[in-house]
Amino acid sequence: MNKIITSRRYFLKDSLIFGAGTLVVGPLAKWSRSMEVLTRMRFGLVTYLWGQDWDLPTLIANCEKTGVLGVELRTEHAHGVESNLNASQRREVKKRFDDSPVTLLGPGTNFAFHYPDPSRLRKEIEGAKEYIKLSKDIGGTGVKVKPNDLPKNVPQEKTIEQIGKSLNELGRFGADYGQQIRLEVHGGCSRLPIIKAIMDVADNPNVGVCWNSNEQDLEGQGLEYNFNLVKDRFGDTVHVRELNIGNYPYQELMNLFVAMDYKGWVLLEARTKPDDRVKALAEQRQVFERMVAKAQAGNASGRDGVKIDDVDNKLRVTINGRLFTEYNYQDMPRPFFYPVIGPTGVPVTRNWPMKDIDPNEAKDHVHHKSLWFTHGEINGVDFWGEGSGSGKVVHDKFLKVSSGPEMGEIISNNKYVAKDGKVICTDMRTHKFYNTKDGEIMDFEISIHASEGKVVMGDTKEGSMAVRLAPTMRLKGKVGKGHIVNSEGQTDGSTWGKRAAWCDYYGPVEGQVVGVAIFDHPSNPKHPTWWHVRDYGLFAANPFGVHDFERKPEGTGDITIPAGESLTFKYRFYFHKGDEKQGKVAEHYREYAATK
Numbered sequence: 001m002n003k004i005i006t007s008r009r010y011f012l013k014d015s016l017i018f019g020a021g022t023l024v025v026g027p028l029a030k031w032s033r034s035m036e037v038l039t040r041m042r043f044g045l046v047t048y049l050w051g052q053d054w055d056l057p058t059l060i061a062n063c064e065k066t067g068v069l070g071v072e073l074r075t076e077h078a079h080g081v082e083s084n085l086n087a088s089q090r091r092e093v094k095k096r097f098d099d100s101p102v103t104l105l106g107p108g109t110n111f112a113f114h115y116p117d118p119s120r121l122r123k124e125i126e127g128a129k130e131y132i133k134l135s136k137d138i139g140g141t142g143v144k145v146k147p148n149d150l151p152k153n154v155p156q157e158k159t160i161e162q163i164g165k166s167l168n169e170l171g172r173f174g175a176d177y178g179q180q181i182r183l184e185v186h187g188g189c190s191r192l193p194i195i196k197a198i199m200d201v202a203d204n205p206n207v208g209v210c211w212n213s214n215e216q217d218l219e220g221q222g223l224e225y226n227f228n229l230v231k232d233r234f235g236d237t238v239h240v241r242e243l244n245i246g247n248y249p250y251q252e253l254m255n256l257f258v259a260m261d262y263k264g265w266v267l268l269e270a271r272t273k274p275d276d277r278v279k280a281l282a283e284q285r286q287v288f289e290r291m292v293a294k295a296q297a298g299n300a301s302g303r304d305g306v307k308i309d310d311v312d313n314k315l316r317v318t319i320n321g322r323l324f325t326e327y328n329y330q331d332m333p334r335p336f337f338y339p340v341i342g343p344t345g346v347p348v349t350r351n352w353p354m355k356d357i358d359p360n361e362a363k364d365h366v367h368h369k370s371l372w373f374t375h376g377e378i379n380g381v382d383f384w385g386e387g388s389g390s391g392k393v394v395h396d397k398f399l400k401v402s403s404g405p406e407m408g409e410i411i412s413n414n415k416y417v418a419k420d421g422k423v424i425c426t427d428m429r430t431h432k433f434y435n436t437k438d439g440e441i442m443d444f445e446i447s448i449h450a451s452e453g454k455v456v457m458g459d460t461k462e463g464s465m466a467v468r469l470a471p472t473m474r475l476k477g478k479v480g481k482g483h484i485v486n487s488e489g490q491t492d493g494s495t496w497g498k499r500a501a502w503c504d505y506y507g508p509v510e511g512q513v514v515g516v517a518i519f520d521h522p523s524n525p526k527h528p529t530w531w532h533v534r535d536y537g538l539f540a541a542n543p544f545g546v547h548d549f550e551r552k553p554e555g556t557g558d559i560t561i562p563a564g565e566s567l568t569f570k571y572r573f574y575f576h577k578g579d580e581k582q583g584k585v586a587e588h589y590r591e592y593a594a595t596k
Helices: 007-012 026-032 056-066 087-098 118-138 156-175 192-201 223-233 250-259 277-302 546-550 585-593
Strands: 042-046 070-074 103-112 142-146 180-184 207-210 237-240 265-268 306-311 314-319 322-328 336-340 371-375 392-402 407-417 423-434 440-449 455-457 463-468 483-486 502-509 512-520 530-533 538-542 559-561 566-577
Touching: 042 103, 042 277, 056 070, 056 087, 056 277, 070 265, 087 103, 087 118, 103 118, 103 265, 118 142, 118 156, 142 156, 156 180, 156 192, 156 207, 180 192, 192 207, 192 223, 207 223, 207 237, 223 250, 237 250, 250 277, 265 277, 306 392, 306 407, 306 423, 322 423, 322 440, 392 423, 463 512, 463 566, 502 530, 502 538, 502 585, 512 538, 512 585, 530 546, 559 566, 566 585
Parallel strands: 042 070, 042 265, 070 103, 103 142, 142 180, 180 207, 237 265
Antiparallel strands: 306 314, 314 322, 322 336, 336 371, 371 463, 392 407, 407 423, 423 440, 440 566, 455 559, 463 538, 483 502, 502 512, 512 566, 530 538
16 A cells, blocks of 8 residues: 655655755755754645646646645646546656655545435545546545535535545545545535534544635634644645735644644645746745744744653653553553554554454454563563463563653663562663654663573573554454565565564554564674564564574574673664655664664
C-alpha cells in the first residue's frame, strides 16, 4: 500500500536541509533561507483559478519556482489529469512529479453524495473510485470529494447518514489503494456541526476532513469551537484563500493548526486573478511562513516537550501533549510499554492481552506484551514465557524520572526472580524519549548485573529486545499487509535468524503505512545481532540464540557474565511513516551508530 503522506519530499529533505550554514542552490535559494523554523505543516496549491490554465510542465515549474511544493489537481483543468488517462499517460504524470521536488497530493474532484436518486448516488461513488485508482497510478495520496448539500425534501438526518455511509464505502476502497478520502467542507453542508454529524457516521479511519476556510466557520460559538468539532478527523489537506485578503481570521486559524501540531498540507485555493500569478503565489507562501512563525512563537510556552507523569500506577509519556506510551511496571510478569503510539497518531503494537478490543488480533503468546525486554534462559530459568515454571522480572525502584523540552528519561532497577523466590540477577534500564520532528525515537539501554553470582544468558531464540506489532503490519494473517527489511537487504521471511545492524518492520495501520525500526548499537556484544522476527508480528533483537538461528551446537550462543560484573546492550526504536526508504531508516541508523 502507498503511504498517505510522501515523507520523501518533506521540504526536500532528501536533497536539502534548511538551517544555518546550509548551502541551497537553484531556484529555491531565494526562499529557503526565509524558512528559519521548520514546521510539520507545508504550503501548497489547489489548481483552481491560479493554476487552472497551466499545463502539467508549467504547473510543476511554477510550483518549484515559488517554493510551493505540493499540489492538488482540480479536475477539468488544463493539466488534463483525468480518469480517462491510459496506463502510459499515468506513468508519465507520475514520472514528472517523481523527477521534481513537487508532491502530488491527488485529484480534487466534485463527486458528491447527497443525491436522493440511488442511481445518481451510485454513479458518484463509482466515479470517485475511478479517481482513487487514478491517484494511486500517478503517485497521489488521496482524493478530495464533497458532501455536498441537504435536499429540502429529504430529512436532514437521512442525507447525513447517506453521505457518511458513502464515505465509508470509499474509505474502505481507498485504503486498498493507499488513498485517503478527503471530505471538503463545502456547499450546503459547510456548517461544521453538519460535517461533524457526517463524520460521526463516516467512522472509517481512512476518511478525513478537508477544512475549507468558509464564512460558516465563524458562526455559532466561533472559529475555535467549530475547529475543535472536527480537528480530530482532519485529513492530510486543508484549503485556505488568499491569506492577506478579506476578513477571515487566518492568523487565528494558523495558531490553531500549530497548537495541534498539524502535519498536513495547507493548500491555497485562490479566488482573485492577479496579473502575475507566479509572483502572487510566492507572496502567499511568504505570508504563510510569517503566520506560522508567529503562531509558533506564541505557542512555544505551550509545547511541553517530553513529559513523564505517574498516572494510575503507570508512567505516562507524552510528547508535546500527546500520548506516546505508558510504562507498566507494577504487578506484572515483567515491565512493558503499552500502548505505543506511532507517528500517525495510532497504536503500532498489538492490544491483546492487555485489551481484547480487536477481532483481527491473534490471541496467541500471552507473554508478547507490546514492547519489552527479557530473555528465555537465564541460569536455566525462563523469563520470556509465562508458564508455570517461569520467573518474573520485578520492578525494584526508579533511580530517575525526568521530563524536558527535548528529552524525557526513566531509569529503573529490576530483579529477576525465579519461581522459588530466588533472585537470579538484577538490571538497570535507561529509557530515553525524544522530542523530534522526524518520527518518534526511544532509546533502550539495559545493563544486566551478575549481582547474585555468575550469570549465563542461555542460547535460545526466545528473546530479547522485543515488540509485538499491530495485526495489519504482519506479513501473514487475514489482515496482514506488512513487510520486513534489514540492513543487509534481506526481506520478509528471509530476515528470520539473520544478522543485521538494523531491521525494519512496516505496514498499514488504519490506512497509513508506518514502520518500526530497531537499531543494534555497534558497541553491543556480538554486533550485528541476530533477529527473531516472525511473519505474525513478533519482532525481536536476540544476540544469544545462535543454536536456533544457525543450527550450531547448543550453547554456542551463551554469554557468561562473571560474578559482580555487568553486560550492557543498547537499542534504539525508531517509529516512522512509510517504508524503510521513506523513513530514511539507514540514515537514522548511521546517526545512532555514531553515538556513544
